[in-house]
Amino acid sequence: MSVDTVKQPNWFSRLAHPGQFLAWSRYLIWPLGIATALSFAIGLYFAFFNSPEDYQMGDMVRVMYVHVPNAWLSQLVYGVMAVSALGTLVWRHPLADVANKAAAPLGAVFTALALYTGALWGRPTWGTFWEWDGRMTSTLVLLLIYLGIIALWRAFDDQLKAGRIIAIVTLVGALNLPVIKFSVDWWNTLHQPASVFTASGPHMPISILTPLLVMMLAFTLLFALLQVVRMRTEILRRRAETLSRQAALGATK
Amino acid sequence: MIGEGAHFEFIAWAYAGVLVLTVGLIAYVAWDARRVKARLAALDKAGIRRRSAGARS
Numbered sequence: 001m002s003v004d005t006v007k008q009p010n011w012f013s014r015l016a017h018p019g020q021f022l023a024w025s026r027y028l029i030w031p032l033g034i035a036t037a038l039s040f041a042i043g044l045y046f047a048f049f050n051s052p053e054d055y056q057m058g059d060m061v062r063v064m065y066v067h068v069p070n071a072w073l074s075q076l077v078y079g080v081m082a083v084s085a086l087g088t089l090v091w092r093h094p095l096a097d098v099a100n101k102a103a104a105p106l107g108a109v110f111t112a113l114a115l116y117t118g119a120l121w122g123r124p125t126w127g128t129f130w131e132w133d134g135r136m137t138s139t140l141v142l143l144l145i146y147l148g149i150i151a152l153w154r155a156f157d158d159q160l161k162a163g164r165i166i167a168i169v170t171l172v173g174a175l176n177l178p179v180i181k182f183s184v185d186w187w188n189t190l191h192q193p194a195s196v197f198t199a200s201g202p203h204m205p206i207s208i209l210t211p212l213l214v215m216m217l218a219f220t221l222l223f224a225l226l227q228v229v230r231m232r233t234e235i236l237r238r239r240a241e242t243l244s245r246q247a248a249l250g251a252t253k
Numbered sequence: 254m255i256g257e258g259a260h261f262e263f264i265a266w267a268y269a270g271v272l273v274l275t276v277g278l279i280a281y282v283a284w285d286a287r288r289v290k291a292r293l294a295a296l297d298k299a300g301i302r303r304r305s306a307g308a309r310s
Contacts, residue, residue: 060260066271109278113271120267124260222275226282233286239303240292247301 016095018235025228032225039218046211054208060124065211067117068196069219070110074142075177077107077223081149082174085167095231097163098238100170101153102230106223108146115139126190134183135191138176145173159238 047065054061081103087096118136119129130136149166156162184193195203202209296302 058260059264062264063267066267070271105281106278109274113274116270116274117267120263120270124263222279226278229282229286233282233289236293237289240289240296243293243296243301243303247296247299 016093018094018098021095022232022235025232028228029225032221032228036218036221036225039214039221043211043214043218046214051211052205052207057125060121061208063117063121064208065215067114067121068212069216070117071114071139072216073219073223074107074111074114074139075180076220077103077110078142078146078170078174078177080227081107081170082177085170085174088163088167089171095235097159097167098231098234099227100149100163100166101159102227102234104146104149104153106226106230108143108150110219110223111139111143111146115143122190128190131190133189133191134187135180135189138180138183141176142173142180145176149173 043065047062051062051065053059081100084096084100084103087093088100115136118139122131123129149169152166152169153159153162156165181194183189184191196209196212204212
């Protein structure tokens with residue numbers, strides 16, 4: 001076979017090689033950390049000192065600046081995991097199951113925070129911390145799916161086999177995402193309909209939308225930062241486990 | 254600007270909870286990364302390293 005006919009890996013495959021990923025992703029950590037800290041500083045300044053009260057909810061509107069970003073991330077992180085699951089099953093991508101495993105605890109925490117802040121927002125505005133309505137129940141189901149996936153990752157020693165099984169579970173669980181999104185349209189719920197991501201644009205004044213978008217950016221950058229660090233950690237963990245296994249095998253020979 | 258209105262405690266609990274869990278998450282991720290690096294360093298010290306790493310050194 002001549003050299004010309006050997007198929008060279010494309011740039012995406014080269015970037016996604018675990019060793020290459022470790023090499024280039026280290027340069028993301030500090031910029032992401034600084035951008036995250038700056039976004040939180042600006043977002044919190046707007047949230048507490050430079051945004052008005054809502055004409056109905058008063059200062060309770062400020063809970064929205066932490067509730068909506070966490071609710072957004074609870075679904076975005078699962079979306080990332082669903083794409084990773086496709087990467088595992090369809091392309092056998094070497095980093096796909098690493099990304100899935102890294103994202104699951106992050107998604108679980110963001111979902112738990114969405115439920116927690118939603119309950120605290122609900123008590124004064126609806127008169128209850130919890131109601132078994134479509135949005136809240138489907139978000140609770142999402143949290144249970146995250147916890148199930150974390151448990152599955154811990155249950156398997158063979159991470160490659162685990163990756164394929166968890167990819168299928170992740171894709172089945174992704175059916176819950178449209179249920180969360182459209183639950184407020186399909187059923188009568190206490191939860192208000194979508195007011196940021198709508199076909200006709202956001203339904204809120206710019207003075208409230210600005211801090212909300214900055215806080216959403218801050219939380220999204222935080223997720224990106226933690227995801228990169230966790231993916232690097234997972235690659236190194238697998239490397240350490242392989243070395244430990246090889247050393248143990250060598251010792252028994 | 255925020256005032257200490259009727260529902261101030263709900264706002265305070267919401268932000269405090271987010272702060273505690275978010276800082277806890279960051280601390281856990283940093284601790285886990287440090288632990289794995291320490292494990293690799295210990296293996297390296299014991300002379301157990303990847304062949305490619307050995308070839309470079």
